[in-house]
Amino acid sequence: MELAPGIRYAVADRHGGVSAPPFDTRNLGGTTADDPAAVRRNRELTACGLGLDPARVVFMRQVHSAEVRYVTEPFGTDAPPLDAVHTDRPGLALAALAADCAPVLLADPVGRRIGAAHSGRVGTVSGVVPALVAAMAEHGSNPADLVALVGPLACGRCYEVPAAMREEACAGLPELWSTTRRDTPALDVRAGITAQLTRAGVTGIRHDDRCTMEDRDFFSHRREQTTGRFAAYVWLTD
Structure with a gap:
């Protein structure tokens, strides 16, 4: 599907891979307890x-x-610890893994740049998505030109937390x-990320509103505990 002119994206569900239960079948997560050979084949x-x-x-x-x-270029087997990447290289796809956290994709059709972020509770409170917008801006993107997709995640009616955790998270981001x-x-x-994008100057915000806890087409750590990871992809066409 097209996220913006010349920029395509896809959200891969859990079906169509080779992994055995409880990672059945298209587990794309390399740090799970799944067979690494199965993950490589799924990718x-x-x-x-x-x-x-x-x-x-x-x-x-x-x-x-x-x-x-x-x-x-890809990191290979020595990927550093981080939760957002961006590029201006056509044909280089960026993937964000998730299993209740939000995969967030950014597209700049004017400056020809893309970004991907993994933003769960901790990443959202830490501001990974605004940090990605800022990093893309430092490389020449205008936030007003960006189109964002907030992918499937655990929705606000399912993502139960202790009251103290809610208080702490909402102290800095009340939309949560x-x-x-x-x-x-x-x-x-989802509401928290949307507010962060809006404050960062992004107006083209799209949503894949599916809830990973409710929709069994997706992996859900909260629902299944030991499980796989799906991914959202974004790439510049030539």
Whole structure:
């Protein structure tokens, strides 16, 4: 699908891979307890299915940080710990893994630049998405030109947390405040990220509103505990 002119994206669900339960079947997460050979095959199958070169996909070693890096090639087996990347290289795809956290994709059709971030509760409170917008701006992108996609994640009606955690998170980002359907404390990470993007000057904000805890087409750590990771991809076309 097209995120912006000349920029394509895809959100891969959990189906169509080779992993055995509980990672069945398209687990793309390299730090899970899944068979590494199965993960590599899943990544190859997914890339090829999207028309991408499997050797030209950037996966991060995600650690719930606000670290951002400009990339010109994949990290290989020695990926540094970070949670956002951006590039201006056509054909180089960026992937953000998730299993309740939000994969967030950014596209600059004017400056021809793309970005991807992994933003869960900790990353959102830390500001990984605004940090990605700022990093892209430092490389010449105008935030007003950016188009963002906030992908599937645990929704604000499902993401239950202790009351003290909600208070602490919302002290710096009040838009996170939510309650579950049972009227217990919760966080709305989608609303928080949307507010951060808006304050950063991004107006073209799109959503894949599916909830990973409710939709079994996606992996969900909160629902399944030991599970795999799906991914959102973005890439510049030639």
